[in-house]
Amino acid sequence: MFGIKIFGRLFFLPSVKDVDEARNAYYHYTGKNCPRRAYALQEWTKLYLPLVQKAIQDKDVDAFFELFSSYKMPPEGKAWDEAIAVGESFVSRISTPQQADEAHQRQVSRNCYSSHSEGPYAQSIRKRWDELSAPEIEAANSIPEIKIAVEKSFHGSKLFIVGMLKWVDACHTVDEIKELKNYASSLSCPKVDPSVMEIIKEKKLSILLIETPKVTDIKTIKSYYHFAPQKTAVKIFIFERWLELCTTPEQANEAFIYAPEGRLLCQVGAYKRVKELLSIKT
DSSP, X not given: OHHHHHHHHHSOOOOOSSHHHHHHHHHHSOSTTOHHHHHHHHHHHHHHHHHHHHHHHHTOHHHHHHHHHSTTSOSSSHXXXXXXXXXXXXXXXXXXXXXXXXXXXXXXXXXXXSSSSSOTTHHHHHHHHHHHHHHHHXXXXXXXXXXXXXXXXXXXXXXXXXXXXXXXXXXXXXXHHHHHHHXXXXXXXXXXXXXXXXXXXXXXXXXXXXXXXXXXXXHHHHHHHHHSOTTSHHHHHHHHHHHHHOOSHHHHHHHHHTOOTTOHHHHHHHHHHHHHHHHHHO
């Protein structure tokens, strides 16, 4: 402190009125022993340390991780040291999956203004997140309950995969497997494990095979047909059921237009159905 005052007589020290000015000054000046940089850190710490200490004293998990993960957090000095000293204890105080999610997002967001890919407690938070999510996934029985539990878990963890597989097992209708498929496809980062996507596809085909013979209306069978994967026997199976349900030449002609690509027999079948319905109409 005394040294900085002496250096202050020799150098113009940066003007520091708030945290942003202190931070800007700190990163503006380089060199480990630069007096201006040291002064900026001193003032930065003086402004930020009371906030960190209050969050620690209040045992406020949300405030702690918000302060610690903020770009305004000094990267060294007493504020940083005190936060690091109690960080793991604050991870253990996280009490819900939602709180873990928010704390994790803040840690990961540090890469926007730090040289690190994520904050130092991101891994510990993910572990705590799994601990809190596991009982909810285990207790969930219905699809709505499973979906909520899965959505609240860490996407990409082994626990998340367990929840997704439980959701697959709970699906028994086309609408249910379609909802799961759409959810899985909407996840861009991290992507759902390929093995899980394959299991979803297998369940989708199984349900379509079971449900297709039960369909009695054109609208439903068309939705099944467009939902079925290309180049599968299931798609041809549904197409044949579509032709059976056609009661007008126009309906059969639409089926002809959307016949499975490269399946000449399907197109021929649709053409014959058009002719058959035309003869009945006349």
